[in-house]
Every structure is written in structure tokens, then in C-alpha cells.
Amino acid sequence: MTETTSVTDSATEQASLEQAATEPKPSYVKLAMRNMVRKGGKAIYHFTLTTIGVLGFFVLVAWLTH
Template sequence: MDTTTAPPDNGSSEPKPSYTKLAMRNMVRKGGKSLTHFFLTVSGLLALLVGLAYLTR
């Protein structure tokens, strides 16, 4: 697993990529897994909210 977050700085004058840009690049590279985790999280939260609404009615 690659744990580096930015390419090494070789003395170039280019600015370091922002955290947001690195996160978006990583999400594009691992697109399927990211989308699966996103939809699992959304469905889990939705189920939790519906369950709480049912229990507290």
C-alpha cells in the first residue's frame, strides 16, 4: 500500500499540491472502492436515522 501523500520535492518551483487536490486524485485512482464505501456509509446513516425515527415516534 502506498502511504506517500505527495511526490518528493526535487527543488522544482512548482507549489506543493493541496490536500484537496491529492484527495481527489486518490479518489479517482480508487474510484470503485471509494464509491462503494460512500454508498455504504450513506445507506448506513439513512438506516440509522429511519430506525431512530421509528423507535422515537
């Protein structure tokens, strides 16, 4: 029984390796988009915090150099 299982596992591994070798690597942007969709609201929250922080920094610099 284990011999049949190992032969099946070996065939599955080889098929997945062949498929991985023929597929191009996903781009950084595609991986980032997939990650953002998977994380859901957390990505939107961090994007909002970053935007507010950058805008606050610009306002502070404009006020200090006025």
C-alpha cells in the first residue's frame, strides 16, 4: 500500500514541478494585489494611515516653512 502511495505522490510532485517550470513567476504587483485582497480591511486601514501620515507631514513642513 505504501508503495502505491509513494508512486502516486511522486507523480503528483513531478506534475506540479513541470507546471511550475512552465508557468512564469507572478509579478510583484500581482502578488501584492493578491495579498491585499486576502488581508481585506487591514490593507485599507494601513493605506489610510499612511496617506494621513504623509499629508500631515506635508502640512507640517508647509506650516514650519511659512
